[in-house]
Amino acid sequence: DTQMTQSPSSLSASVGDRVTITCRASQSISNYLHWYQHKPGKAPNLLIYAATSLQNGVPSRFSGSGSGTDFILTISSLQPEDFATYYCQQTYSPPWTFGQGTKVEIK
Amino acid sequence: QVQLQESGPGLVKPSETLSLICTVSGDSISSFYWSWIRQAPGKGLEWIGYIYYSGSTNYNPSLKSRVTISIDTSKNQFSLKLTSVTAADTAVYYCARVNDYDSLSMDVWGQGTTVTVSS
Numbered sequence: 001d002t003q004m005t006q007s008p009s010s011l012s013a014s015v016g017d018r019v020t021i022t023c024r025a026s027q028s029i030s031n032y033l034h035w036y037q038h039k040p041g042k043a044p045n046l047l048i049y050a051a052t053s054l055q056n057g058v059p060s061r062f063s064g065s066g067s068g069t070d071f072i073l074t075i076s077s078l079q080p081e082d083f084a085t086y087y088c089q090q091t092y093s094p095p096w097t098f099g100q101g102t103k104v105e106i107k
Numbered sequence: 108q109v110q111l112q113e114s115g116p117g118l119v120k121p122s123e124t125l126s127l128i129c130t131v132s133g134d135s136i137s138s139f140y141w142s143w144i145r146q147a148p149g150k151g152l153e154w155i156g157y158i159y160y161s162g163s164t165n166y167n168p169s170l171k172s173r174v175t176i177s178i179d180t181s182k183n184q185f186s187l188k189l190t191s192v193t194a195a196d197t198a199v200y201y202c203a204r205v206n207d208y209d210s211l212s213m214d215v216w217g218q219g220t221t222v223t224v225s226s
Contacts, residue, residue, distance in 0.1 A: 034212040043219055049212035087152055091211035095167045096154040
């Protein structure tokens with residue numbers, strides 16, 4: 001199985017801050033890496049697919065980079081509605097696996 | 108606009124079978140992959156498996172012996188069965204569409220349904 005390791009597990013940030021979350025795969029997954037935002041009581045929401053592509057309707061302050069084993073999600077200017085848990089996921093090879101999540105909290 | 112809706116019992120007894128249905132509206136189920144994902148209380152997301160509209164499946168090895176995902180194109184639904192459940196199967200269960208045009212991301216999700224395993 002491909003293990004996905006996110007860091008940090010949680011972070012505190014202020015509105016307007018630049019936030020970066022990293023995701024590392026235990027083996028190369030090309031660009032089969034996706035980022036989701038998850039708020040309590042809601043369905044997860046796809047932000048970035050194929051490592052760098054912004055999903056339709058997602059604000060441009062979200063961006064993704066990386067390929068192979070190392071990936072980054074960046075929020076350029078954190079907004080109040082961005083406080084949530086973020087997950088990376090690989091779909092390069094089954095079983096598809098998620099990172100453990102990064103909880104972004106208000107500072 | 109494609110929408111997914113999970114349905115099924117919210118309470119299942121230990122050792123029994125958990126059965127959920129995901130109803131797809133706004134588009135035909137006869138394309139794409141369709142997947143089930145769950146989140147246990149206080150835990151992260153866990154992929155359960157997927158089914159292609161043709162009927163081919165792939166399951167998480169951690170659940171493979173207990174899981175069956177099937178599809179009914181006439182009803183635009185796909186379903187999940189998980190046998191011999193225990194308290195560890197208590198979770199919010201989500202269904203999702205897998206977009207196979209580009210790198211298999213899950214681009215549409217249902218709202219989720221809570222299933223509790225308890226006697």
